Amino acid sequence: SQTIHQWPATLVQPVGSPLSLECTVEGTSNPNLYWYRQAAGRGLQLLFYSVGIGQISSEVPQNLSASRPQDRQFILSSKKLLLSDSGFYLCAWSRGLAGVFVLTFGAGSRLTVL
Amino acid sequence: AQKVTQAQTEISVVEKEDVTLDCVYETRDTTYYLFWYKQPPSGELVFLIRRNSFDEQNEISGRYSWNFQKSTSSFNFTITASQVVDSAVYFCALSEETGANNLFFGTGTRLTVIP
Numbered sequence: 001s002q003t004i005h006q007w008p009a010t011l012v013q014p015v016g017s018p019l020s021l022e023c024t025v026e027g028t029s030n031p032n033l034y035w036y037r038q039a040a041g042r043g044l045q046l047l048f049y050s051v052g053i054g055q056i057s058s059e060v061p062q063n064l065s066a067s068r069p070q071d072r073q074f075i076l077s078s079k080k081l082l083l084s085d086s087g088f089y090l091c092a093w094s095r096g097l098a099g100v101f102v103l104t105f106g107a108g109s110r111l112t113v114l
Numbered sequence: 115a116q117k118v119t120q121a122q123t124e125i126s127v128v129e130k131e132d133v134t135l136d137c138v139y140e141t142r143d144t145t146y147y148l149f150w151y152k153q154p155p156s157g158e159l160v161f162l163i164r165r166n167s168f169d170e171q172n173e174i175s176g177r178y179s180w181n182f183q184k185s186t187s188s189f190n191f192t193i194t195a196s197q198v199v200d201s202a203v204y205f206c207a208l209s210e211e212t213g214a215n216n217l218f219f220g221t222g223t224r225l226t227v228i229p
Contacts, residue, residue, distance in 0.1 A: 043219035097215050102164060108157040
């Protein structure tokens with residue numbers, strides 16, 4: 001069966017510090033991978049998605065970047081965090097297009113920038 | 115413009131009551147998909163249902179039922195005989211054919227079931 005792991009679960013970082021959130025998927029190959037952000041009182045916003053190694057699509061211009069160094073690994077990064085980067089970050093995977101195939105989400109990473 | 119509107123921010127019901135969560139969507143595509151996801155306190159979103167735009171048949175799964183009406187662009191979700199375990203944030207989402215690698219999520223409805 002497929003599982004998705006995301007860490008760290010909770011992170012408190014000062015403004016201007018770097019960020020690295022990691023997501024890995026097990027039990028499948030060549031998944032589509034996604035990073036979503038959930039801000040308080042808002043829905044989920046797609047940040048990045050990847051259909052293959054090294055292929056990253058950005059949906060929203062921002063202070064963040066993503067990388068996919070391996071087939072089942074997806075990393076969300078920032079060189080310098082802003083207060084506005086605080087939120088709940090969710091990694092997800094699907095077998096194909098997110099609009100057609102069901103997304104399976106990780107448990108999320110809660111980031112607080114102080 | 116908001117593609118998915120969940121006007122109910124928070125709802126509280128007493129256990130065993132029925133509750134309906136509203137979802138109104140907006141799209142110009144003729145082919146699209148609608149979803150409902152549940153986010154329990156643990157934070158992980160759990161898939162509940164997916165419907166495509168050509169299938170307006172209502173669906174029932176246990177205590178859950180969904181009413182899809184294209185005429186009103188609505189995809190409402192009803193929980194019958196609610197239980198405490200139903201307490202969660204529920205998200206409605208839309209996928210359009212033109213941007214099929216993105217889901218547009220509503221802002222969610224927080225449901226609290228009081229024992």
